[in-house]
Amino acid sequence: MSHGNGNGAVVPGKEGLDEILRYSARLMAQRGYHGTSLRDIASETGRSLSGLYHYFQTKEDLVYWINVRGFSALTKSLEAILSHLSDPEDRLYALIFNHLDYFSHHRDEMKVLMLGTHNLTLERIAEIRRLKDGYTEQCRQVVSDFIAHRGGELPDAKGLTRATYLLFGMMNWIFGWYSPQKHGTGRDLTDDIFHTFVDGVCARRKIDDRRERVGKLVSGLRKEHHD
Amino acid sequence: MSHGNGNGAVVPGKEGLDEILRYSARLMAQRGYHGTSLRDIASETGRSLSGLYHYFQTKEDLVYWINVRGFSALTKSLEAILSHLSDPEDRLYALIFNHLDYFSHHRDEMKVLMLGTHNLTLERIAEIRRLKDGYTEQCRQVVSDFIAHRGGELPDAKGLTRATYLLFGMMNWIFGWYSPQKHGTGRDLTDDIFHTFVDGVCARRKIDDRRERVGKLVSGLRKEHHD
DNA sequence: TTCCCACCCGAACGTTCGTTCGGGAGGAGT
DNA sequence: ACTCCTCCCGAACGAACGTTCGGGTGGGAA
Numbered sequence: 341m342s343h344g345n346g347n348g349a350v351v352p353g354k355e356g357l358d359e360i361l362r363y364s365a366r367l368m369a370q371r372g373y374h375g376t377s378l379r380d381i382a383s384e385t386g387r388s389l390s391g392l393y394h395y396f397q398t399k400e401d402l403v404y405w406i407n408v409r410g411f412s413a414l415t416k417s418l419e420a421i422l423s424h425l426s427d428p429e430d431r432l433y434a435l436i437f438n439h440l441d442y443f444s445h446h447r448d449e450m451k452v453l454m455l456g457t458h459n460l461t462l463e464r465i466a467e468i469r470r471l472k473d474g475y476t477e478q479c480r481q482v483v484s485d486f487i488a489h490r491g492g493e494l495p496d497a498k499g500l501t502r503a504t505y506l507l508f509g510m511m512n513w514i515f516g517w518y519s520p521q522k523h524g525t526g527r528d529l530t531d532d533i534f535h536t537f538v539d540g541v542c543a544r545r546k547i548d549d550r551r552e553r554v555g556k557l558v559s560g561l562r563k564e565h566h567d
Numbered sequence: 568m569s570h571g572n573g574n575g576a577v578v579p580g581k582e583g584l585d586e587i588l589r590y591s592a593r594l595m596a597q598r599g600y601h602g603t604s605l606r607d608i609a610s611e612t613g614r615s616l617s618g619l620y621h622y623f624q625t626k627e628d629l630v631y632w633i634n635v636r637g638f639s640a641l642t643k644s645l646e647a648i649l650s651h652l653s654d655p656e657d658r659l660y661a662l663i664f665n666h667l668d669y670f671s672h673h674r675d676e677m678k679v680l681m682l683g684t685h686n687l688t689l690e691r692i693a694e695i696r697r698l699k700d701g702y703t704e705q706c707r708q709v710v711s712d713f714i715a716h717r718g719g720e721l722p723d724a725k726g727l728t729r730a731t732y733l734l735f736g737m738m739n740w741i742f743g744w745y746s747p748q749k750h751g752t753g754r755d756l757t758d759d760i761f762h763t764f765v766d767g768v769c770a771r772r773k774i775d776d777r778r779e780r781v782g783k784l785v786s787g788l789r790k791e792h793h794d
Numbered sequence: 795t796t797c798c799c800a801c802c803c804g805a806a807c808g809t810t811c812g813t814t815c816g817g818g819a820g821g822a823g824t
Numbered sequence: 825a826c827t828c829c830t831c832c833c834g835a836a837c838g839a840a841c842g843t844t845c846g847g848g849t850g851g852g853a854a
Contacts, residue, residue, distance in 0.1 A: 513733075524725045540763070
């Protein structure tokens with residue numbers, strides 16, 4: 341055991357693990373945790389069953405790593421974007437754009453995140469919980485700033501939590517039904533969520549440069565971050 | 568005894584099946600389909616493993632019946648309520664109230680509905696799909712009428728579908744996080760969703776009698792329907 | 795050369811799964 | 825009396841599961 345990998349949220353120094361996690365996420369997204377066998381993963385990745393165990397110790401580890409990586413990356417991506425924007429409306433729009441953008445590029449992994457963590461040990465559940473709460477807290481703050489900026493009726497703590505989760509609901513539920521050809525582009529969806537959350541369903545869509553501006557920023561940061 | 572059991576849509580003439588489905592839903596809501604064994608269900612219901620098979624033929628049947636019953640009941644409940652209301656805003660509010668009310672009284676079953684149907688045969692998937700589409704279509708119509716009544720920008724078909732699903736997202740995502748003591752009463756949540764969907768998060772909550780009026784109607788119809 | 799170590803494998807272990815089989819208790823109908 | 829039919833059970837079946845074991849590469853450091 342040379343370097344003891346300071347586990348700061350992510351990645352032991354393996355490369356094969358990346359591939360295994362990708363295929364695992366795909367299979368689990370389709371059939372769930374118990375519905376996906378290690379033999380499935382082995383044959384999908386072109387490895388032997390026992391060969392997999394070089395990269396992890398138990399099946400549970402796979403869900404754990406997918407969760408840690410997913411929430412860490414989502415949070416980090418959001419942080420990077422928010423650091424470039426100051427206007428509360430821009431920040432809210434960017435939050436939604438980033439969330440949908442990240443999800444659409446990592447559908448399988450994100451679906452695994454939604455399966456929950458009840459297959460993990462208590463410590464790991466707590467760790468994932470902490471990561472999730474971190475992301476939620478960031479979003480909560482963005483929502484809070486936005487409401488304050490708009491001069492709306494400032495909700496109490498519970499009300500703010502509810503509002504944030506309603507936004508999460510609109511953003512996350514998508515992945516149960518959305519298909520671009522049947523429901524319009526991802527950009528349309530981002531705009532719909534933003535405008536509905538801000539002004540309600542009936543609001544007329546203002547045409548401005550926000551979509552372009554924020555969209556380019558997020559896409560740019562995504563590429564930058566991938567290197 | 569005298570069974571009777573109107574219950575439309577559903578139910579072979581068994582009574583023990585009700586109990587089995589209740590426990591199955593509870594277990595599957597916690598551990599998923601593959602994570603729940605028939606031995607779990609047997610011990611939870613106080614029956615023998617083989618004794619269960621008097622009430623169904625395969626494990627898959629359980630998911631099937633939970634789905635059929637759930638969507639049928641939800642649809643029927645909504646229909647009953649809408650038949651008593653004509654104002655588009657009342658109807659939208661009632662839709663949300665009914666959805667949350669029904670879910671809060673059948674949490675486990677509804678969680679199973681969200682697990683999806685990919686364990687079922689193709690015919691059954693199609694059948695559930697039809698039931699789900701029926702409910703969705705009703706909601707779509709209510710949303711459409713509401714927007715028209717408000718004189719908002721009438722969205723095209725795709726836009727209307729997106730709007731309806733956004734509403735679904737807010738209503739369904741709840742069940743991953745909601746607890747009354749941490750996030751306020753169910754009534755507060757209903758109001759939040761209604762006002763957010765109608766006017767956006769910042770909108771000041773109007774105080775009127777809608778909550779009382781529609782709430783009583785739904786509760787009354789629920790009791791009536793249970794006999 | 796020798797040793798090490800990351801990487802990979804076939805074969806098997808013990809367990810649990812969904813399902814089946816053969817049968818029994820008890821009430822209703824004839 | 826006898827036959828059904830509903831409801832229920834213990835025991836077992838074959839299959840699939842997660843995991844382990846013992847061993848085999850092949851390249852880099854000593």
